[in-house]
Amino acid sequence: MFNNIRNIYMLIAGGFVGIIVLIAGFTTWYTVDESEQAVILTFGKIDEEVSTPGLHFKLPWPIQSVNKLSKETFSLQFGYKEEGGKVVEEYQKDTKMITGDENIVLADMVVQWKITEPAKFLYRSYEPEKILYNATSASLRSVIGSSKIDDALTSGKAQIEAEVRELLTALIKKYDIGISVLAVKLQDVDLPNDEVRKAFTNVTDARETMNTKINEANKYRNKRTKEAEGEKDAIISQAEGDKVARIEKAHGDVAKFNALYAEYKNSKEITKHRLMMETLEQVLPYTQIYIMNDDGSTLKYLPIHPVPKTSSVKGSGEQ
Incomplete structure (x- = not known):
């Protein structure tokens, strides 16, 4: 036993x-x-x-x-849920935000992240993915709240993404939960309903028309300014040419006068009569001039104009 x-x-x-x-x-x-x-x-x-x-x-x-x-890269979908490449659920309560110019928009985002410190991810905090979601919401709302609606809907998305990533990275580093943010991407930024969307479209169209008119006006102004500058340069060039021509003419007149004065000193009477005849030709260009010698007897004169040609004799049948 x-x-x-x-x-x-x-x-x-x-x-x-x-x-x-x-x-x-x-x-x-x-x-x-x-x-x-x-x-x-x-x-x-x-x-x-x-x-x-x-x-x-x-x-x-x-x-x-x-x-x-x-070690893989995870995607956090903020504001919606996607399965099989299709959006199956949207969370408008999370995505509805107010811009810096007091307009309402709907903004959702994807955050690419990975676990870089597994011990902190497991034991430093409770539900670190939820902390990341809330930090994303805070960062996006902060940036959208300081941006204009035009920037959020059009050309300012890249700037908003950069600012959100910088702010979100700083928050995650402060929380120290073993996560690193790799990238953020705005998916959709839209207006809350059709009525607001239509009104905003009208405002955008009006702004585009205004910008087009301003561009056309600036183009016309630049064209007219260039034409005026060209005309100004042409007038200045012409004035410079006239200035040079008048100076050269004045120099020629001075040389001519000095030469005439030298002849006048040598032969005063001859030069005097010559000047009188040249002046008469200039003042009375079409007047016939006669040189006469009136000594009290028979008047004698010497015509100096050309003798006109006699007309040819016409046919014998004419009288």
Whole structure:
């Protein structure tokens, strides 16, 4: 009887030892894939982080345990839910925001992020993905709240994305939850209803028309300014040419006068009569001039105009 009880105890003890050996054998090693990272816990306390892929060994459970996390890039969908490439649900309560010029818009966003410190991601905070979602909401609302509606709907999206990423990165760094923000992308920025959308479209069309008219006016102004500058340059060039011509003419008149004066000093009477005749020719260009000698006797004159040609004799039949 005693031997039977002893055998039973030995069997039970051997079973426990076998179980312990099996547990030790299966829990003293683990593998880490290239897309994974691991956290080793010793009696529930963080011991080390493992990111090197391959086979690794540790103390058996329950002394040490392993938590594995992915290294992949995750996408946080803010304001909507997408499945199979289609939007299945929208959260307008989250996406409705007020711009800096007091207009209402709907803005949703995608945030690309990854786990860079797995120990902090697991044990530093509760629901770190929810913290990231709320931080994204705060960052986007802050930037939209300081932007104009035109920038949010048209050409200012890139600037808004850059500011949101900078602010969100600073918040996540401050929270220290083991996450790194890689990129942010605005998906849709739209107006809340058709009536507001139509009114905004009318305002946008009017603004575009105004800008077109301003551009046309500036183009016409530039054209007229260039034409005026060309006319100014032409007038200045002509004036410079007239100035040079008059100066040269004045120099010629001075030289002519000096030459005439030199002749006048040599032959005063001849030069005097010559000047009188030249003046008469200039003043009375079509007057016939006669040189006469009136000495009290018969009047004699010498015509100096050309003798006109006599007309030819007409046919003999004419009288």
